[in-house]
Amino acid sequence: MIYLSLFNGISAGRLALSRAGINFNKYYIAEIDKFANKVSEFHYPDNIQLDDVNNWREWDIDWSSVGLVTAGFPCQSWSLAGKQLGDKDERGKLFWVTLDIMSHVLDKNPHAKFMLENVKMKKEFEEYITLHTENALGKVFKTLINSALVSAQNRNRYYWTNFPVSQPSDKGLLLKDVIVDDYISDRDKSYCIDANYSKGANPSQYFNKSRRQLVFGGAVRGRYIVDGIRQDHKMKTVGMTTQRLEVREDGKTNTLTTVQKDNVVVIYQRPRGKNKGAEFTEKSPTLTACSWEENNKLSYRKLTPTECARLQTFPDGWCEDVVSNSQSYKAYGNAWTVDVIKHIFECMERHNNARRDKNNVRFDNDVIRQSGAAI
Incomplete structure (x- = not known):
């Protein structure tokens, strides 16, 4: 099966999968930032680079084998800290590109899982994104998680998935725990x-x-x-x-x-x-x-860059051993909190296991009925 990471950044998604003990046969990434790609290539040289999401129809990929697709689509046009132009901003329009790709994945593999991520935003935008995600992809679970539960960083983010997600346990971490x-x-x-x-x-x-x-x-x-x-x-x-x-x-x-x-x-x-x-x-x-x-x-x-890595629950040196400090700050600021994503993927795996168990029970019951009929 294939993991497809849109707006991949510094491969927080793949690192989270590893921590959750989930493996894929191939890892495809789409990212246009050359410094972020340099970090990803350093840690995961077997990543298959797809480049710009706008060119997704040209990608050479077996869409029916995509089991998970994730996207932290650009937040600048949705954030309370920005001009709040939504999809009237060029960056905001990438939300629709994301839905097109995910819809194509589900069309080829209805059992595929997806996760979209973005900032905590005004209610109008949050409802807009939820509505159109449901229209395009079907049933959606929307979850607001604060990274403060697993990190020393206050970072509220929305996650839209097609599987239920719970809140992670509070680790009680404070800034003093990550300071150099x-x-x-x-x-x-x-x-x-x-x-x-x-x-x-x-x-x-x-x-x-x-x-x-x-x-x-x-x-x-x-x-x-x-x-x-x-x-x-x-x-x-x-x-x-x-x-x-x-x-x-x-x-x-x-x-x-x-x-x-x-x-x-x-x-x-x-x-x-x-x-x-x-x-x-x-x-x-x-x-x-x-x-x-x-x-x-x-x-x-x-x-320090190392403290930023720890706040985002990356290993020390994830970026700063590969790129400059200024690029490290940018990369960590744009990244996901790894342990939050790990928790979400664990929820996905539990959901998949429950579905498989249910299907096995249904299969066993069918076998019993057929055997009885034959007798």
């Missing part, structure tokens, strides 16, 4: 900033009192604040915004993107001589530079 320790204490790699705004935090919930450092996820973003209240979504603020550090309160990171300042490691260096944990109580102030500016110990740095 050498980079926490290296002050040369951190930069103090003046930040007056954040979303708040309660450090006592997850601060390890045996250490002198708190580690938080955060982002550096342009905000226009008046009396502590954001105004940039209400008015034109060109030239009025200030770059501010926003710190998460849950020990996770923000969603990895291709923009490095969307995700930073925030480090609070606890001053020596303080009573252990005394300054971190249930009444601790909001975590901003101003809150502890007297200590001048709040700093931030960008994530």
